[in-house]
Each structure stands twice: as C-alpha cells, then as structure tokens.
Amino acid sequence: MRNIILDNVCPFVNGKFGKPTKMYLVDGKWANGAPEGTPVVDAQGALAIPALFGLGLDFKEPLRDDIYTFKDGVAAMTRGGFYGGLYESSANAIDDSLKLAAIQQISAKYGLSIAFLGAFSMGYQCKDLSEMVELADAGVVGFGDGNQDCSRTRFLRLAMEYGSMTGKRFFFMPLDDSLRHHGLVHEGSYADTLGMKGIPRVAETIAVFRILEMARFLKVPVHFKQVSCGETLKLIERAREDGVDVTCDVDIYHLILDDSCLFDLNSLDNVPMPFRSAEDREALWKGLESGVVNAISMNHDPVLAQDKEVNFEDAVPGAVSLETALPAIWKPLSERLGAARAVELLSTAPAQLAGVAPSKLSEGERADLVLLAQDSPKTVEASMFAGQVWNSPLLGKQLPSSIVGTYINGNWTEV
Amino acid sequence: MVVRHKGTGVPKFLADNSKAIIVNAGDGAHEHPTQALLDMLTIEEKLGTLEGKNVTIVGDIRHSRVARSNLWGMTTMGAHVTLCGPSTLVPRNTELMDKVTWESDVKKAVKDADAIIALRLQKERMDDALLPSMREYRNTFGITHELLECAKDKVLIMHPGPINRGVELDSEIADGEHSVILDQVTNGVAVRMAVLYLLAGGRANA
Numbered sequence: 001m002r003n004i005i006l007d008n009v010c011p012f013v014n015g016k017f018g019k020p021t022k023m024y025l026v027d028g029k030w031a032n033g034a035p036e037g038t039p040v041v042d043a044q045g046a047l048a049i050p051a052l053f054g055l056g057l058d059f060k061e062p063l064r065d066d067i068y069t070f071k072d073g074v075a076a077m078t079r080g081g082f083y084g085g086l087y088e089s090s091a092n093a094i095d096d097s098l099k100l101a102a103i104q105q106i107s108a109k110y111g112l113s114i115a116f117l118g119a120f121s122m123g124y125q126c127k128d129l130s131e132m133v134e135l136a137d138a139g140v141v142g143f144g145d146g147n148q149d150c151s152r153t154r155f156l157r158l159a160m161e162y163g164s165m166t167g168k169r170f171f172f173m174p175l176d177d178s179l180r181h182h183g184l185v186h187e188g189s190y191a192d193t194l195g196m197k198g199i200p201r202v203a204e205t206i207a208v209f210r211i212l213e214m215a216r217f218l219k220v221p222v223h224f225k226q227v228s229c230g231e232t233l234k235l236i237e238r239a240r241e242d243g244v245d246v247t248c249d250v251d252i253y254h255l256i257l258d259d260s261c262l263f264d265l266n267s268l269d270n271v272p273m274p275f276r277s278a279e280d281r282e283a284l285w286k287g288l289e290s291g292v293v294n295a296i297s298m299n300h301d302p303v304l305a306q307d308k309e310v311n312f313e314d315a316v317p318g319a320v321s322l323e324t325a326l327p328a329i330w331k332p333l334s335e336r337l338g339a340a341r342a343v344e345l346l347s348t349a350p351a352q353l354a355g356v357a358p359s360k361l362s363e364g365e366r367a368d369l370v371l372l373a374q375d376s377p378k379t380v381e382a383s384m385f386a387g388q389v390w391n392s393p394l395l396g397k398q399l400p401s402s403i404v405g406t407y408i409n410g411n412w413t414e415v
Numbered sequence: 416m417v418v419r420h421k422g423t424g425v426p427k428f429l430a431d432n433s434k435a436i437i438v439n440a441g442d443g444a445h446e447h448p449t450q451a452l453l454d455m456l457t458i459e460e461k462l463g464t465l466e467g468k469n470v471t472i473v474g475d476i477r478h479s480r481v482a483r484s485n486l487w488g489m490t491t492m493g494a495h496v497t498l499c500g501p502s503t504l505v506p507r508n509t510e511l512m513d514k515v516t517w518e519s520d521v522k523k524a525v526k527d528a529d530a531i532i533a534l535r536l537q538k539e540r541m542d543d544a545l546l547p548s549m550r551e552y553r554n555t556f557g558i559t560h561e562l563l564e565c566a567k568d569k570v571l572i573m574h575p576g577p578i579n580r581g582v583e584l585d586s587e588i589a590d591g592e593h594s595v596i597l598d599q600v601t602n603g604v605a606v607r608m609a610v611l612y613l614l615a616g617g618r619a620n621a
Contacts, residue, residue, distance in 0.1 A: 122547075128541075128547065129546065131550070131551040133554070133555050154544075158544050158545060159544075162547070164502050165501065165502050165519060165555075
C-alpha cells in the first residue's frame, strides 16, 4: 500500500515526540494532505520513530541462499522498521568489484538504503589483499574482516596500509582466535559451573589493543563491531583521547542478555560474540550514556532451524534481530537515555558510520518511519520472522513494546 | 672492483677493507649511483638543465635504490623531486628525505612534471601481500595514455629497465614520442665508461 493516513500518532520531530496528530504519508513523503480514499489507521497514540539503520546485515545470498535470501532480509527490515543497513556477509566476501556489482544489483531491486563493506582480504583468508582501490571506487563504504580474526599481524598492517589510500574505515569484530580456542561462551562463573569452554575478555581486549596500535601507527580509521566488555571501552576511550580515529558499536542482544542466560542451555543463545557478565552489560550501557559507544548494531545472522535444534555446543552461532530489535530495546533505552539518544543510537549514528543519509521526520520531506506502541507487550513467535529461520534468543519471551506498522520506501506495512 | 650486492653497505664495507677502487653497481635498496648519473645526464641532454625542473618518480619507492640515488643526485642539481607510489611501497618515515615531495595521488604527482620515471614493479610484491594484483597497480599507478593527459605536453618518460609492459608502463608510452628510455640505455654505456675511465686513471679521489 503506497499511501496511508496515520491518525492520533506522535511523530519524532526535532529531537522529541510531538502531540498526537495526523500524518499523511503519500508517495514516500510526509504530505499535508492525502488523496480521497486513502486508508486511515488509528495509531492510538503510538510513536512514529524515524526508520532505523541496521549495522551488520548478512542475508547469505548468493552462496548460502539455501539459508536466507536478500528478499527475506528485506522483508525482515520492512517488518522491523529499517530503511537501510550496512551489509557484510561472512558467507560471501565482497572481495572484487564483480561480486560487489552483483550484490548491488540484487539490493537495488528493493530500493532500501543498503551500503556494503568490502573484504580487505580475498575470501577473508588474510593471505592476499583484495583490490581495495577498485572496490572503493565501485562504492564500498569501508573494509571488513567478515567477523573472522586476522591473526597474521603483518598482513593486518599491509591491509590497513594499502587500504589507507582509499580513506575508508576498517571494521573489525575483535576476538583473538587463539585465545578463543574452541570457546563458545564468556569465560566466567556460569561457564565454569556448566563445564563449558570459555572465551576470556582478554581475547577481545588483546585483539582491540593490537588493532588500535596499528590504527595509531598507520593513521587509519577503525571501527569495532559488537564490543562486549567494559575493558574494551576503556581502551577505546584512551585511544580516542590520543587522537586515534576509532568508533564502535554494541550488539543489541548484549544490552539485553548476559551470561546468566547460559543456565538455560538454550542453543539460541549461542552467538559469535559471547554474552558476557552482568557487569559488562552494565558497562556497555554506561558506554552508551557517555558516548564511548557510537551505535547499537543488529548483526542479523540467520541460522537454519536444523542448526539450532541441537545441543548448545553443536549449534551454529548467530541470531536474527531485525524484526524484534526495536520493540525489545526501545523502552529500556529511551527510559534510561532519553528518546533523542535512543533514535541517534538506532538510526542516525549507524547510518553515519555507513555514510548513508539519516532518516528524519519533517513535514513535506521523504519519510521512512516505524510506528511503535511502546506500552503494548508482545510475545516473540517464530512466525514473526521472515524467511525460514527464527534463531532469536528472544523467542518465546515477552517484549515490552510492539510494532504497529512501518512506512518504508513509500510502502505501508502493517505488522 | 664493480660490486652489485643485495646487502646495503657492502660496497662501503669493501672500500673500507680493501685497497681496490670500488664502484657501487647497486647495493640492496640503498643506492644505484650510476643509474642516477645516467638519468641526470639524459634529462640534461633533453631539457638543458636539471635546475628548476620537476621530476616525478612513480612506483615501488620503498624497495628502489634507483629512487634513492636519484633523489639525492637530482635535488643536489637543483631539481624538484616528487615521489609517488602505493602506500605499502613508499617509506613511512621520510624525515631524512625532506628535500622531496611525497604525493599519494598519481594524477597530482605527474601534473607539473618535466620528467616521469616509472620504476619496475617486482612480481614478488604480490606474493608478499604488498599489493593485491598487477591489474590494480596498473589501474592506479600505471603510466598510461589517460594518465599522461594530466601531464605536460612535452613530459619525458623514463624507466631504469627492464620494463613490465602493461604494468608500470604501457607499451604505447614506452615506445611513444615522450619516451627517452633508449637514450637512457645509450647514456648508461657512456656514463659507466666514464666512471671506469676516471677511476682507472689512478685518481683515487675522483
């Protein structure tokens, strides 16, 4: 449906929510009227939030389209209120311009604002450099590691040094693979009680320190994906004070869950970056408050049911997030940090990191928005997820809010 | 004794420890003095002088003894030298080489050049992960017809040889009107004859 009138809606304008009003959404814009016969939705005081921007999208297509496709991913974005995102697929390294052109072509069919990270090494193998100059010319907004540790430090140096010619930012998920050593969960009292192999915090901080030192040496901007512990934030803060151009995000689930969930032995809680302690979770929240953390990321990583319907340690790590992120995080986030900072962390800041124009609501302008009933709890069910996956740690749990509908790219979708 | 060696400083070591007259024919990535002499002679022949001329050297500066000898020789003779190459193939610490200009954008580097020296790209640089491919090198730093559209009409094109045609230098440029590469070869014979002649003349400090 292209046009819609939202009645009794509170739009987020100029940093705050306005009083209940009527919004005419016509041909992708917030208009001052609508053609006769345009359907009306009584929003019952719901919030009209600028559409979100998702860092960490992996839609698996083309090499693993048996799991998930771009079409599935776009459906998830539409349901969750995302107008754009930063794409990096661990299964599909964008390491040459032909692969970039192919994925850009697929993406263009859907009209969303999706930016792409190129791989700085061929196949994420950290053996051969990719043609970063050509990839940058062809439109990648930065270079990533595919969430795989680049343990060869000299290669890391050469990649960042060569890539510095492009001026693009390097994105890393910092986790030292040799210290991870088959670990799947945070190395803490829960892991030790359960007898599970843990990943110590130093697996992250050592990786971060190594990259920060390289960034300082080579004067290359870097971004850390899915920072999970407080010690990392201290390192980032110190490096920033020293003039290193460093940004970071925290994964949405790391703000909601900690390693106490391990007692459930639920394979849906098996994610690449482990849920750490409650103290770490609180440190991440404080990082959002202080501004050390730039954005909240989604890391939407579909996993087939057959790969999750096994015991925890045999499950494939990964979680989908797009459909449930906003109703899960909005209340705690806006109550603790205020609505303006919440919108910034979920929409404008991640878009800025990807070099994409922000979504904002202003009468007469293009409008992409998500309509949220913030005091309307909803239980997460498998049917809420696009595609054939439902690998969410929140499955079966009650979310404090619910999405009424979204208006993205000129289309109203009732959720 | 004419010495070419992979180790920096070997000619000096021999000179310090022998009564023989030593000619450095290239030591590591340090110096290649006779190449610089023949390059300077070629430019002087074509342009009349080095004084005030702009010379741009493009390529693997980090591993190039030709670039190092030329930057000292040419700046001494009054030329302005610009060095340009991929960030993995240029030195990072250039404080002691402050008489030259470092430029990462090859189009800017060649814009005001009176002479452009393209350096040979060793294939080993790809194996060592210093570059992704010959293809991207050519597209980014290769001396091509398109690149020369950014340069002066009468710019000289030089190369120490042997050329990787289609990599650092396109054939149409290497064999074209701007090229003085064959003059470099001819002058190389003359310069080296002169060096040997003068040194064999018994003047130990020549």
